[in-house]
Amino acid sequence: MPRPQRCRRVCEEPEYNVFSPDGISNNACVTLTVDEYEVIRLIDLEQLTHAQTAEQMNISRPTATEIYNAARIKIADCIVNGKRLVVSGGNYCLCSGGICGKQCRKQNQTIVCNKKGKDTMRIAVTYENGQIFQHFGHTEAFKIYDVVDGKIAKSELVPTNGSGHGALAGFLSLNMVDILICGGIGGGAQTALAQAGIKLYGGVSGDADEAVNALLNGTLGYDPDIKCSHHSHEHGGIGHTCGSHGCGNHGCQ
Numbered sequence: 408m409p410r411p412q413r414c415r416r417v418c419e420e421p422e423y424n425v426f427s428p429d430g431i432s433n434n435a436c437v438t439l440t441v442d443e444y445e446v447i448r449l450i451d452l453e454q455l456t457h458a459q460t461a462e463q464m465n466i467s468r469p470t471a472t473e474i475y476n477a478a479r480i481k482i483a484d485c486i487v488n489g490k491r492l493v494v495s496g497g498n499y500c501l502c503s504g505g506i507c508g509k510q511c512r513k514q515n516q517t518i519v520c521n522k523k524g525k526d527t528m529r530i531a532v533t534y535e536n537g538q539i540f541q542h543f544g545h546t547e548a549f550k551i552y553d554v555v556d557g558k559i560a561k562s563e564l565v566p567t568n569g570s571g572h573g574a575l576a577g578f579l580s581l582n583m584v585d586i587l588i589c590g591g592i593g594g595g596a597q598t599a600l601a602q603a604g605i606k607l608y609g610g611v612s613g614d615a616d617e618a619v620n621a622l623l624n625g626t627l628g629y630d631p632d633i634k635c636s637h638h639s640h641e642h643g644g645i646g647h648t649c650g651s652h653g654c655g656n657h658g659c660q
Contacts (some may be wrong), residue, residue, distance in 0.1 A: 414500040415442035415474070424484070424494040424521040435490045440497025443478035450475055460565075462537065517525055523583050528554040530616045530622065533589040534564065539615050541590030543575065551582060552619050558618065577601050588618050592633060609633030 421444055441448075442464070449460040461471035485492045523529050533540040534550040552562045567578060577600035578585060586607045587600060600607050610630030611618055621627040 415498055417441055417445045417499045421494045426492040427602055428489045431489045436493050437481045437485050437490050439478060439481050439492055439494045441494060442497040442499040443474055444494050447478050461507055523553055526555060529584050530554060530586045530619055531584040532618060534615055537614060539612055539618055541612065543589045543592040543596055552617050557623055564600045576603050579605055587610060594634060
């Protein structure tokens with residue numbers, strides 16, 4: 408039985424969906440699907456890597472490369488052979504606004520996760536390129552996982568839109584997060600998380616997905632006494648920040 412095809416996440420449907428060569432009146436045309444259009448936009452226009460494009464579209468890297476190669480052949484056919492290009496169809500779903508990453512065309516909107524069920528546990532991880540970002544206060548996005556019956560039911564990327572240390576605990580609370588996994592984190596942020604009822608697993612590094620699975624399996628290694636010893640320096644004007652060292656990996660314990 409063939410494996411079901413994953414829906415490809417697209418920011419927006421194209422504003423222009425028909426392109427015709429000047430002076431050509433033949434009826435020959437090529438159809439570029441919307442997910443193929445999105446791959447071309449991300450790789451050729453936004454200059455993302457294939458891996459980054461795959462992450463943003465919620466597909467595998469080989470799939471992103473396969474879509475990209477097919478799309479380029481279609482575009483070349485239109486340019487070389489004077490065919491009309493129509494952008495239409497495909498297996499895709501639209502993002503709800505800013506969740507897919509830095510190149511989301513809706514990223515300036517306020518993003519809040521959907522409401523969770525009463526039996527759902529929500530886990531947030533400071534996130535960058537598949538890894539646990541190592542400084543809580545500088546994270547540009549969280550990957551948020553909904554867990555039902557001990558298993559990940561779904562996950563999505565939620566950008567912080569520039570929220571800093573003081574606002575991130577409220578941001579997580581607004582998104583109904585129960586647990587945070589991160590690298591280094593300052594004492595003030597820990598207090599804010601505790602007041603919001605969010606359980607902290609700090610001092611963690613490596614792959615974000617693997618960390619969440621380890622937490623669910625009871626094997627996650629973390630530091631219950633995590634402290635960012637350089638945090639005060641960041642605001643002290645002496646040019647030393649946790650972000651420049653990868654807090655959590657160099658003595659911010």
